[in-house]
Amino acid sequence: MKEIVCKLLVIGAGPGGYVCAIRAGQLGIDTVIVEESKPGGTCLNVGCIPSKALIHAAEEFAVVRRMAAGRSPIGIRVADAAIDLAKTIGWKDGIVGRLTSGVSTLLHKANVKIVHGRAVFRDGKTVEVETETGAQIIRADTVVIATGSEPVDLASLPFGGRVISSTEALSLKDLPEKLVVVGGGYIGLELGTAFAKMGSEVTVVEALPQILPQYDADLVRPVLRKLGELGIRVLTSAKAKGLSGDGNALFVEAADSQEQQLPADRILVTVGRKPKTTGSGLEELDLDRSGPYLRIDERCRTSMRGIYAIGDVTGEPMLAHRAMAQGEMVAEIVAGRKRAWDKRCIPAVCFTDPEIVTAGLSPGEARAQGYEIRVGQFPFSANGRAMTMHSDEGFVRVVARADSNLVLGLQAVGAGVSELSATFAHAMEMGARLEDIAGTIHAHPTRSEAIQEAALKALGHALHT
Numbered sequence: 001m002k003e004i005v006c007k008l009l010v011i012g013a014g015p016g017g018y019v020c021a022i023r024a025g026q027l028g029i030d031t032v033i034v035e036e037s038k039p040g041g042t043c044l045n046v047g048c049i050p051s052k053a054l055i056h057a058a059e060e061f062a063v064v065r066r067m068a069a070g071r072s073p074i075g076i077r078v079a080d081a082a083i084d085l086a087k088t089i090g091w092k093d094g095i096v097g098r099l100t101s102g103v104s105t106l107l108h109k110a111n112v113k114i115v116h117g118r119a120v121f122r123d124g125k126t127v128e129v130e131t132e133t134g135a136q137i138i139r140a141d142t143v144v145i146a147t148g149s150e151p152v153d154l155a156s157l158p159f160g161g162r163v164i165s166s167t168e169a170l171s172l173k174d175l176p177e178k179l180v181v182v183g184g185g186y187i188g189l190e191l192g193t194a195f196a197k198m199g200s201e202v203t204v205v206e207a208l209p210q211i212l213p214q215y216d217a218d219l220v221r222p223v224l225r226k227l228g229e230l231g232i233r234v235l236t237s238a239k240a241k242g243l244s245g246d247g248n249a250l251f252v253e254a255a256d257s258q259e260q261q262l263p264a265d266r267i268l269v270t271v272g273r274k275p276k277t278t279g280s281g282l283e284e285l286d287l288d289r290s291g292p293y294l295r296i297d298e299r300c301r302t303s304m305r306g307i308y309a310i311g312d313v314t315g316e317p318m319l320a321h322r323a324m325a326q327g328e329m330v331a332e333i334v335a336g337r338k339r340a341w342d343k344r345c346i347p348a349v350c351f352t353d354p355e356i357v358t359a360g361l362s363p364g365e366a367r368a369q370g371y372e373i374r375v376g377q378f379p380f381s382a383n384g385r386a387m388t389m390h391s392d393e394g395f396v397r398v399v400a401r402a403d404s405n406l407v408l409g410l411q412a413v414g415a416g417v418s419e420l421s422a423t424f425a426h427a428m429e430m431g432a433r434l435e436d437i438a439g440t441i442h443a444h445p446t447r448s449e450a451i452q453e454a455a456l457k458a459l460g461h462a463l464h465t
């Protein structure tokens, strides 16, 4: 059996693992990365990137459809609108291909050795990989587990046939006429909205009383309104019970405890993701857990010396940029640098229509933590740029300590607000006070002016409302 001995072994080449390996390679650490599927992980292959490509295509199509129907508010007319889903999917696959081959190139450039196959632990420092050319043993001083996550299924609705996860939804050959989405969280609403814009009749079934339960009602309201405009039916406090006998419909227990039957060509189950901790011998290592996730400390160390864990396998928030930040930090720790997790916030974006972006604490969270706060909220309906783009729904909100004006959180809902996430995170990381934001010149006309206005409003002297 072939054997490789290295300083650092990274298992999984998703955003966590590949960033860790690249940084380690740059720092001169002799690094091997093992990937059983394609480099780029969930994010590049079946997650962030393909979903955003589909969301963009669907929005472009929806705009053209409105024009073709003579409903363009800005006076543009076109004769006809059609979408060729196979071509759209081909375009999306092209982007995925470019990015995943880019990851391989970056790994090679950083002198990281890539081994293709599934890594199975033999002991804490040794894995065996079944490669195309035979079994390979890899021994390392340090191991980073970056095995990611996979979709959760429901006992009453196992994946297969009409019941699909986000992975299949991102590569459908035909547009489902009737799509039922079970789970009104990130994936269900991002993809449900995209399919509705492409022409599917969409129903969302959410178990809790509110869709996107991680966000406060003010942020969710514009999204809910748009779902209604798109004809998406939303059933909250509803439970999916299982398929009808012929498999053509989903039985649902609605909020009033009445059973409803929802006809469906496809049922997209998006009720969360679970850490990938089986199939790689991890069970044998008996690492400490935090619920189903691997327990880590502020340096991403697990309970076993020399074994680190990063990304989705370590729990919420399961976001690509968190995984990447952990990966970069762990590489530097392995290189001997003094690092620990010291981030003030992990911004989050939900790519619904309109988009939601959050960084730090919401007003409710700040109060729950005992802060006395000032809140400033500025609507896009008073922002010139938003009006010129014919999308003036939503607002920017800033939350600050009442005693010092230190910014505790920033949130926004509106078209394109994902791009405000960096400004929000900068303000948080640099310990901005309301006066810092209010005193910064924000270019005109841009949506970002709403951030300055929200800060001014919290200080009691907004200019444009």
Ligand code: FAD
Binding pocket: 011, 012, 013, 014, 015, 016, 017, 034, 035, 036, 037, 038, 039, 040, 041, 042, 043, 044, 046, 047, 048, 049, 051, 117, 118, 119, 120, 146, 147, 148, 149, 166, 187, 276, 279, 280, 310, 311, 312, 313, 318, 319, 320, 321, 323, 351
């Ligand atoms: P993963 O990306 O899951 O990568 C883990 C890798 O490890 C995989 O390639 C897997 O094949 C490999 N692996 C597992 N076990 C082994 C083994 N034993 N041997 C070898 N290889 C192994 N996040 C955002 O921040 N923004 C978004 O817009 C966003 N959109 C999303 C949309 C969808 C539809 C989905 C499903 C997810 C989305 N996410 C988004 C979440 C994001 O994809 C994850 O947070 C991110 O991919 C986690 O990175 P990771 O490196 O921890 O794991």
Ligand code: NAD
Binding pocket: 154, 182, 183, 184, 185, 186, 187, 188, 190, 205, 206, 207, 208, 211, 212, 213, 238, 239, 240, 270, 271, 272, 273, 317, 318, 319, 348, 349, 350, 351
């Ligand atoms: P989620 O946690 O965002 O949403 C799951 C939803 O399903 C929740 O609203 C929950 O109440 C509901 N639910 C749970 N069980 C149910 C049941 N039996 N019937 C009906 N509803 C039920 O999970 P997700 O949408 O699957 O996404 C998984 C993870 O992927 C997210 O937590 C997020 O970290 C990541 N993600 C991020 C983005 C982004 O950053 N834009 C996009 C997609 C996914």
